[in-house]
Structures are given as C-alpha cells and as structure tokens.
Amino acid sequence: MPTAFERAHAFTARWEGGLVDHPDDPGGITNHGVSFRWVKDLAEEARRRCRQEDRRCENCARQGGPRCEMQALDMDMDGDVDADDIRACTKEQAAVLFRQHFWDKLGCDALPLPLAVTLYDGAVNMGPGRAVRQLQAALNLVGENRLDIFEPLAEDGIMGPRTREMAQAIAHIDADFYTARQSLRQRDAFYRQLAARRPSMQAFLNGWRNRVKALGDYLAELEREV
Template identity: 30%
Template sequence: MTIRTLIDQLIDREGGYVDHPADRGGPTRWGITAAVARANGYHGAIRDLPQAVAADIYERVYWQAPGFDQVATRAPALAAELFDTGVNMGTTTAIGFLQRALNALNRDARDYPDLALDRMIGARTLAALDAFLAHRGRAGEAVLIKAVDALQGERYLSLAERRPADEAFLYGWLAGRVA
C-alpha cells in the first residue's frame, strides 16, 4: 500500500469541511486544521483547502518528517497505523507509543537495548524495530500494532475522562481508529 493510498483513505474518513463546537482544533478540511494549513503555507479559508494541498501536507508532515516512511520499509502495516495515530494524536505521540511498546517487548533488554523515549524515529529506534522483527518475524508486526492500538485506546479514554466535551468524539475514535 502506498502513502497516497493511505492518504486517500484517511481523507475519505476525515471528510470535507467540519467545524464541531467541541473540537479544540477548530474547523478542519480533509482533517487538516487551519493552524496546520497556515504553518504549511496555505493562506486561504480552511473551507476552501484543496484536497491536493491536504494530501501534500499529510505526506510531508505526517509521513516523511516523523520517519514513518522508514518504518514502512520494514513494517508497512505498522507504519500505516503510526501514520493514522500521528494524524489524530500527533506524530510524537505515535512514536512514543512505538518506543514504549518496543521497550516492553524486548525481554528485559535481551533482544535489544531499551530506547530513550525521545519520540523521534532515529537510528536506535529503527535498530530496535529491526531486532524485534528479526526475533519475532512478521507476526511481531501485528503484535506491535496491537500494542500501539492499546495505548491509543487508553489515551482516548483518558481524554474523555479528563474533558467531558471529548466524549462527543470517543465512540468514533474507538470505532474508527483503534482496531
């Protein structure tokens, strides 16, 4: 699956223009907030954001910049999950979930050293991912996805517990974003 396919699927899920009163991010178009659009050079009304501009932002900001493209060469389904999580929760949160899962699954550092939870995909995170996959094989990728999903689900529940307005989104988050 290519990044453009992932982006097309994401845009289909996110829909067109949305301005939900409980959403602290404000109005979005194709899932892109006005703040993100402005930070990436778009200066028109968010309601008019072209889909191609949104797709370009997704690829540059939410795929290439955090290094999910590098994860995809090793574990494409995991990279797709990190991409979706990163769009919804922030790329550093998604990377933190991956690093936490890799640390918890390294058999007390016997398979590879613990990672610093720096929320960046660098040489050490990629080396830990490579070592994990070498020890666990393709089935390991599915386990990592489950771990990321579990952390994501817990975060959604915590958000709704701390901010009742987020309860408006909880069902959709759990139904559409946590496998």
C-alpha cells in the same frame, strides 16, 4: 502495486472527512483532516524560518515555487493563510501536506508496513510526538519479551535511529503486526483518559475508538496479504 504511503493514506483519508466546524474541537474548522490551528502553526513556523534566513517575499527566489512553504498553505491562492484556505482544501492538497509533515518527517518509509501505517494515522489524528511515544512504548513492551538483545528506548516522542532499528528488529522476528496492535491499545487508552479528563472531548470518544478498531481491522487485512 500501491506504495506504503498510499496504503497508509487510504485508511487515514477514509476517517478524515469533509468540512467540519465543531465548537468543541480545539483544532477549529477542519477539512479532510487539515485543521486551521495546524495550518496557522505551520504558517508561523515558515515565517519564523524566513525571518531567521532574512528572506522576504518581494525578493525571494522560492516565492511561488515548490520550495515556498507558504504556497502549499495558501490553498485558495489569495495571498494569505486563513480559514478560507481550510474551506478550499482538497483531498489531494491534504494528502500532500500529510505526506510532507507526517510521513516524510517521521521517516515512515524506513519502518515495517504495519508500524508505518499505525504511526502515520496516529500522527495525523493525535500529533506526531504522542504517536511516536506510543510506538516506542509498544516496541519496548514487545522487545523486552521477545528480543534476544534488548535495550529500552527512551519514550521521548523523537523518531530517531534507535527507534527505527528496534522496529526493524521486531519485524525480523515477525512481531511487527503484534507491535502495531500494542500501539493501538495505548492509543485507545489515551483517548479514554483524555475524554475522562476533559468532558468536552466526550463528544469525540466513540469516533476515536471506532477509528482504532477500524485500523486494527485494516492491519488484519494487510497481514493476510503478506
């Protein structure tokens, strides 16, 4: 049986296609959903942590091993991180990066499946902070109307213990799929607002909205399996 991550990534991978270099995409050249801007940001964060811990490549025990953050980003293994790494990125490398930086960091394994699937895909597509805020807003909306004991969450984009606790409470009353769909409605509204605010994003609007609809259909498939 597939793991929760495998179920989530199976959907996301279908929508994060091959090599794309659209002039209006602020993420820059992208491959299997891995954008150059994101990888550059990850590389800078890794360098900053190394400086803080006074670690240098020439004498670092992590260099070349699985604990070296830069190794996972240097996908063409030429010693630097640049656009060529995006071109070299494989589906398997993309899945490893997404699991580490989205699924694991957000603690998706601790969430009911429909909320984990929705949050993960949103985090990959929009960034984790916005995806968490949409989940928190959906939890507040459903929790206020359906939970006997309800204390609203701060919609701060931080995936903390209270957000996970409310997600479990929602699942306990069998409202987790409904809540996931509420989160998707907010995501669709965000895309429409973004395209209205930034005309250069209009080129992506239909694709974004089709992805939301497809995720709703995927949630329906998962619900039939339960």
